[in-house]
Amino acid sequence: MTRRLPIAALVAVGVMAFAACGGDGDAADAPAPTAGDTPAAAGEQQTGAYRLARVRAGLGDALYVTGAPGQADRLFVVQQSGRIRILERGRLLPGSFLDISGRISSGGERGLLGLAFHPDYARNGRFYVNYTEPSGDTRVAEYRRATATRARPSSGRILLRIDQPFANHNGGHLAFGPDGMLHVATGDGGSGGDPEGNGQDRSSLLGKILRIDVDARTGGRPYGIPADNPFAGGGGAPEVYAYGLRNPWRFSFDRTRGDIWIGDVGQNAIEEIDYRPRGRANGANFGWNAFEGRSRFPGGGPVRGSAPVAPVAQYTHSAGCSVTGGYVYRGARAAGLRGRYVYADFCTGRVWSMRAGPRPGGVRDETGRLGVSLSNVTSFGEGLNGDLYVLANGSLYRFVGR
Template identity: 40%
Template structure:
């Protein structure tokens, strides 16, 4: 496809580090590869896990996960595809390319002209760029959509900071095939002190509110320029444990349909956990480092949070939850021999530091990697062995998917590697994002032998 090829090649060069800059960091620049930030499609209520009959007892038991899966390639030629949204009223997908473009994918492939062109508004490099998209729950009627991108520093961003986080609303054309930039309405801006840990996921929850992932501000260890002092003395910083000074290191929850107040581009839901308490009202959950990709499955919110040097994690996030960063990396004390499992009593009543449902190391056999890429609960029909299981991956794909299964005791989920068939493994050297369509089938976005592409996870041949 020819998307103003020469122009995009120049832009892509600016973003070359973004798709490989997401791993744990030992300084402001990352030492490995952290992802550049899928907006999750609104999911229906969870359906029961598919079962097979146990031949000895004639009682239902969960179907086994497949030994391997394949990838059906739907589109190539992108630079760094980092998100996808599914039109509710047409066979159409909106694919986000990090340099600042959203493309329409239909049965005939990718349209040549971008659905949304923000190439002149987006600041690139490192993990910056156009990072997330979410369609309004009534998109078929109102054509409203929301995107998250990095912009050059705007008014209110200190001179010493890197750039400005922007969340904006746009309106699509009646046929859903295009957007004009002059329809932009800025919903939220956040000063970003460093160039990395930008998160970027957006998703509407089943409550109709918009959830927004915000990284801890970047650098390493949640400390340095732009990182607040918190209650924990074991490690300096940081924004993950502070809910009063800024909106960094958190999941935000906002009402984009309510009447805005105080000069904001949104209303705050009255039942947000810090409304009427100390802290900024937009916070829904905190203690996060770089919540790169998240998704809903019914009421459950699954958040992949990229770790630093040793561990990656997936959290099942609830209102008011504190997920530990920078006291902990996963379940382990961060830069300390011992650490608390809760805040002090005078810090929001001594709230617990909630452990992840999935944790894996940066080295070793089996499930390991450098930067978690949050996925989706599989609700499709093509692969019964995945039904009800969480399908996700790592930036360093290595021909692998990961599958996590919910335990009966409410503890950590069991996790295993599902290989991608040899014929398809090279399609994704790096996984950048996942998506799920209305039928519950799972899609992967990333970079492989044919550049950036969109692929559907299918049964192995």
């Protein structure tokens, strides 16, 4: 297993150690920080005022929140232990939308890790979850809605089965892209340093962003392979869309531009944010384990295939220990964040943002403007109207104006 958080931090978030899986050595053994490579060094003037308003406390092991098409007043809260709950205007509805706690393994970096609603969910009632089964292997499954507030547990249909050689680095995030395809984040399989070389192995489903068509079937699979996937015709696993990732903990698509942003958790030294414009992540190599951030990873393997794409932002373990990827803010409540990608560090609770667009940049430290002190930042989430949420220590907050 990799470097652990202090017990106090683990207790504060239940069993969500996965978010801080930073390496197999102590942070003290990491290379010394390089001046100027932490987000705080970039500095930029604040252009608007905002704060965090608490929406709900007491959410326990919640690790993701999202909206569902056609249900503007509701948020769906994913709990690592296997339940999906509904928040309606800040009120937690009784019972569960879905409870698969009896079908999963939960603890450490395992559990119910991701949720995505079909773009046409309002009509077809289909949604997708990513979880680790009792053996520890990854499953991506489709479920169907029974009523507006209840899913049909018996409707489960497994789409993807991915063997996991170790207990950590499961990734787990799911999101539909602007192309209507389901994207699946997978970690490199675990342990430390990617001992099996999965990140650069294009035939492996580990250490990747996968891309599948849930509305089609190809070659006996319960899903389709998009014809423009980089290895649809050979040279790698046909599901692979982008590779060279260690443990992507939350990726997102800019709802205005369609660009992809990825928070990739580092080993012992560097946390990174990866970015590609819309459509240009196809076949992208983000470098792991040949690179950690913009630096060669000691003991890493060779680069396979295309030249690595350098991260657009990175920080060393002098500023935190585990990145939590976020979203480009396109909402109306917090004017100072419009058009900026917001992300955070799990351990320190520091929050940064950077300018989105054709040339992302202008990183600034947002921590002092939040109005609350955060720690154990498990995830960001986005509402249907563009509202931006953050989960920390079992509480859900929303970015709002002053």
